[in-house]
Amino acid sequence: MGFHTFPLERAGALDDPSRYRFCSREELLELLDPAPVDHALDIGSGTGFFAAEVAPFVGTLSCLDLQPGMHRAYRRKGTPANVHLVTGVVSALPFHDDVFDRAFSVDTHHEYYSPAAMEELARTIRPGGGLVTVDWSADGTGDDGPPLAERYGPGEIVAQLELAGFDVVERRERPETVAIDARR
Numbered sequence: 615m616g617f618h619t620f621p622l623e624r625a626g627a628l629d630d631p632s633r634y635r636f637c638s639r640e641e642l643l644e645l646l647d648p649a650p651v652d653h654a655l656d657i658g659s660g661t662g663f664f665a666a667e668v669a670p671f672v673g674t675l676s677c678l679d680l681q682p683g684m685h686r687a688y689r690r691k692g693t694p695a696n697v698h699l700v701t702g703v704v705s706a707l708p709f710h711d712d713v714f715d716r717a718f719s720v721d722t723h724h725e726y727y728s729p730a731a732m733e734e735l736a737r738t739i740r741p742g743g744g745l746v747t748v749d750w751s752a753d754g755t756g757d758d759g760p761p762l763a764e765r766y767g768p769g770e771i772v773a774q775l776e777l778a779g780f781d782v783v784e785r786r787e788r789p790e791t792v793a794i795d796a797r798r
């Protein structure tokens with residue numbers, strides 16, 4: 615099951631540009647392959663740090679977060695017209711079946727993971743659609759990010775995705791993080 619939720623009191627840390635050390639806009643967009651994307655989902659969007667980078671490249675971007683305060687922080691920064699802020703949890707997504715061409719999460723999978731959450735992602739991402747997961751790795755050093763005990767290893771994340779019916783097409787392991795591209 616997922617681990618502790620990133621606290622609202624630390625929301626400011628999510629806007630620290632040094633985070634691009636671990637995942638850049640360019641890598642995220644390359645993984646998302648957004649050229650034909652009509653509707654995308656940012657899973658656990660927080661203050662919109664990565665949503666703001668992806669929004670210009672997709673038709674509509676739905677940003678899901680369980681903490682309304684995170685959405686308020688994004689709104690204060692200014693949300694583009696094609697961004698929809700939705701309060702809810704991944705394990706009970708407030709969306710119809712097959713609505714997303716792409717979904718992505720950055721540094722969040724370890725917080726939301728549960729079999730029910732993965733089933734909901736499989737339900738709402740259309741057949742052939744993509745799910746990009748970038749997260750802290752249990753194989754990392756633990757020098758940055760959450761404690762190692764609160765992370766999943768690359769193999770565990772792959773197994774979680776496959777159990778929900780996703781096909782993993784690429785797995786990138788790095789010193790502290792992992793990036794996984796999966797298709798429904």
Ligand SMILES: C[S@@+](CC[C@H](N)C(=O)[O-])C[C@H]1O[C@@H](n2cnc3c(N)ncnc32)[C@H](O)[C@@H]1O
Nearest residue numbers: 620658659660663679680681703704720725726
């Ligand atoms: C570490 S922050 C990362 C935010 C954003 N993805 C980023 O990289 O800047 C994790 C976010 O996921 C949200 N979150 C955690 N579990 C969630 C769940 N089950 N459903 C929806 N949002 C969740 C938290 O509220 C928090 O805003």
